Amino acid sequence: MASTLHSFASAADLAGSLADTVADTLSAAIAARGAASIAVSGGSTPKAFFQALSTRDIAWDKVTITLVDERFVPADNARSNHLLVDANLLQDKAKAARFVPLYQPASSVAEAARLATEKSAEIGIPFDVVILGMGGDGHTASFFPGGSNLARALDASTPRSVITMEAQGAGEPRLTFTFSSLQDAALLVLHIEGEGKKDVLAKAEGSGDEAEMPIRAVLRRATSPVEIYWAP
């Protein structure tokens, strides 16, 4: 499916515009079905966008928020994506939203993935909004180059679910929605910032193996158009 690049003069401009677009999409879903769902990424990029979105005037009590991926760490860990969402998105008007975490206090990451799949089974079929990020190595969600479960994560026939991922560049074991869970969102966004990420994107858009730069799976095979939001 085609992708469209939306470039902004600053990260603040991007955050405001993306927040407006996401709020409109969530409001349209609420008007149509009485509920809306959004899966967001962690990392360093989405903070300003989260803060902008949390102020938008929508029926947040009808919105379910979850994560595209998470580290196998509890929510009070500084590296938790849940903590980032708590501090920046589940604030202001968005305090009324329901949050479904991927981390589960289980004895193994595999058991946590099973529980997260169960708890998220009724949301996101498809998601109304998915916000992806991208690492400098071309990973998105927790689809890491060399990841232990990468082939399964990227296989379009792998059912919608949360699976485990371990990889050298990933730090802790990860929990991640599969490609099939994310690729058909009504609004599918890739949010990246900085010249370095623009170069990584250009490389990913070239030829080469998906396993080398897993973001390629999204750029090449997502059934929804990919809206790329970029600022310097």
Ligand SMILES: O=C1O[C@H](COP(=O)(O)O)[C@@H](O)[C@H](O)[C@H]1O
């Ligand atoms: O590990 C992760 O990294 C990516 C990108 O993060 P960034 O800090 O370069 O913005 C993120 O999209 C993903 O959710 C996160 O778990």
